[in-house]
Amino acid sequence: MKKTLVVSYTPREQSNTKKLVDFFVEHAQNKTEITFLDLTKDTPDLLLEKNLNLYVNRNFGGVALNDEEQKILSKNDKMVVQLLDADRIVVASPMYNMSLPATVKAWVDAVIQAGKTFEQTENGPRGLCDGKQALVLMTSGSDFTIEPLKSMNFATPLLNACLGLMGITTENSTAFGLQQYPDKVESMLAMCKEEIKAVSEKWY
Template sequence: MKHILHLKSSILGSASYSIRLGDAIVEKIQDKYPGSSLEEVDLAEMEIPHLNPALFRTFFIPGDQLTEEEKATIRLSDDFVKQLFAADIIVIGAPLYNFTIPSSLKAWIDYITRPGITFGYGENGPVGLVTGKKIYVAMSSGGVYSEGPGKANDFVAPYLKAFLGLLGITDLTVVRAEGLKVEGLKEHAMEKAIDSIEII
């Protein structure tokens, strides 16, 4: 039995491919681990403020010294960190928007990057403190970026791998629904992506 966290970041609601793909990944995880619990977080619906000076300052204030106002400022970041630590498996919906991830997902990343909590500094540089997690990234894109001419612009998968590695999360599987805007590919892109899901 596992606890699964499914993060959604598409702005396309019920028409979203990354949400459908994430749901299919969750279903396969639940098949493998019956009775697993699921927490779903729709980042696109949350209107998360950008990381700003006031919030960043609170990251460095010990919890017992926070004012009521600072506690309110840091609450969402604390909630995201708690959700992250509570999960055994995290499914991240990552639709490709303007060659990168949606800004809501970037905000989530900024909120969970907490010095002394999710990562620290050792003698040889940063040390990840979020260990023992498995991540599946449900990517969706209009074009094709895993191969061919688009591969030179495949920024999202390497970016997420580098970022999650900083936190200590190295067990990452990327599942892609790609070519969703390309005639001849779009017709089977989702089916192909769902078929490629392997729960390790």
């Protein structure tokens, strides 16, 4: 049975993004072994002076860390192990300020690790997660499917590019414009659910 990691950041009560995650889980739970990473409860460590330098020294410099230093990196390292263990990944998040919520970006910064999920080559970075596939579920208040906002969507392109850097191929199901089109909320979510169902059927 394939393993699936569901990474979600849906802190708002009545979150519409959570409705999409719940639909995925309901549809897929008997077909795959699911591990959940709720970023609102299990928040990655931001890369600050101490852990950033330990990470750089270890992953780029080949420096062996002692147990105490290794422990400082252990929370984010555990997220890398979780990702490497999964065949399929669902990342669900609202758009915040045209980009990813900081907590979701912190997860990206935690799991993109040199020597673990990508490696540097003379031709640039090469992903080490070949064969893994991801589904990005995202909602927004305004319609980012058309200009002038379309070219200001730094959320899904960023997530797709970061997953791609690790060698993970990505599909997106988005409901962009839930506040702009209040009458269309249910139909937009229904369309996403159809897409989620199709991806789930393809995956498992």
